Amino acid sequence: MRPILAFEYFKLRKWMTTWILALILVGLIVLLYSVLWSISGQERTFGSHNQFTSEDLRRALFLQSAVPFSLSIVGSFGIILSVVLAAGAVGSEYSWGTVRLVATASRGRIRMIAAKLAMVCAFIAAGALAAVIVGVTYSAVITFANGGANLHFVTGSFLLDQLESYLRTLFVIAPYTALAFSLAVIGRSTMAGIGGTLGLILVEPIIGALMREAGGWWHEVPRAFPNSNLQIILAQNKLPDVLPRFGPSEEELARRGAYSWELAALLLVVYTVVFLVLALVAFRRRDITTG
Template sequence: MAAGVRQKGCPMRTLIRMELLKLRKRRMTWIMLGMLVGLRLAGTAFSVFWSSQAGVEPEIRERILASATLPNTIPDALNFIAGLGAFLLAILTAASMGSEYSWGTLRAIIGSGVPRSRFLAAKLIALSTAAVAYTVVPLVIVVGAAVPMAWLLDRPIMASGIDGPWVGDVLLMMARTVLPLLAQVAMAFAITVVTRSQAAGVGVALAATFVEPLAALVLDMLGGALAAIADYLLLVNAQALMQYNGFGTVQVPQGTLSQTHAVLVILGWMALYVTTALLVFRRRDIEVRSAA
């Protein structure tokens, strides 16, 4: 890929196209996207099948069938994407940046005169595009699958009409889903840049998804000023933001952080991760290391 960078001051558009091409050519990108779609569809099919068995309470069955058809399948699918998609994007991000070190392409690209900050920006834009694709593509497929599912279950395809407010709610739900995914990309990216290790980028980013909820629980139990720290943890705010996904006026649990607070905290963490990656990357020598 470095051969495509022929001169100093390579246009940003060219770098972005190059990074997008790398992601498209990477088999992992498509495998994990397929996993995201396949697991959601398989889970929905299994839930519907299970709900048809004898002994399932009518209320539970109705909730399952509503989740498998429009419009409820949209927020439910986005919640699923926000969870599994964060794991998959952390892996993709660490692999994308880590392979630049292990394959030796990073030294060639930077050595050709491409500014380091421009290279990082192009890489982040490409990965951010992947985060959007990992939200939009599965959602479109799930919505499409909800139509034949409604026919099979003898339910209306759409319980309500599609109008401006309805479309606005869908766009807001997608934005609430994409933002935490972008934060996960920024986290894995920064860790990979700092450690120059694909394994560390994946491991630390994924470990944080388990450690942070426990830390939030401990801080809440301690109370006082320590409990307030939990309100500024990344995943706590990501989960709070997802609570607002739904149509019309959504009733969130009492004590849920506000959307404004959650968005600002998530943006703050993203800025911290990106700034850290940029500062470290600009000051260190470029070396070729193994993927581990």
């Protein structure tokens, strides 16, 4: 299995799209930090009741909140990039006409698809970690530039919280990554994976909002949507209230009657497993002699 993993690693590392996606994610982190740092230099107030000042915003950009804020960006916008990576990694084999050759060299279809999926997951985890490193570095610049260099908050429990936030973020990316991977396998193309998954990401909140407005039993349906449960998990990553949130708050989720985070996690696991099983079954049964 190790040679197959090394081969898939080599392909993803040499694939230009991988580096473009990484640059987009890093650039987004830098852009948002730059904009917020600029805003924090203005004399103004923020919040629905103007309860926050520019000083509050600047302090929220300090190191203590760097990891969860960076991960909130990854958990919201990084999902789209992970979808492109997952769909492209498997769909490109069909577009290049190399799927039969690679499957033969891997000595089995399942070994090939498992190695490809493992490398996609590894690159996504590395990308999320790179985003955190960039966010922490930029936050360190802001912290030291504003005289907030006290690191007394760095304790064992604090570091454990940051690790849990990182793992939660990777966890919520998994269902959509698995869906993109599965659709690319079933549709034999990168565009099937990207188009189908991004279409779902786009329409889920819209359809969910309409169903909640309809009331009755319709109101209960969106609670089972992947996006609804993803937001429940992401809400566990604590952010200062003054920082922008890219999803509903815990209060908003409670008003919607959201599930507990344990049930939300279970549903996301079920979605991920179902999508991956569909991909494996489809690829195992498919005639790939024609590519």
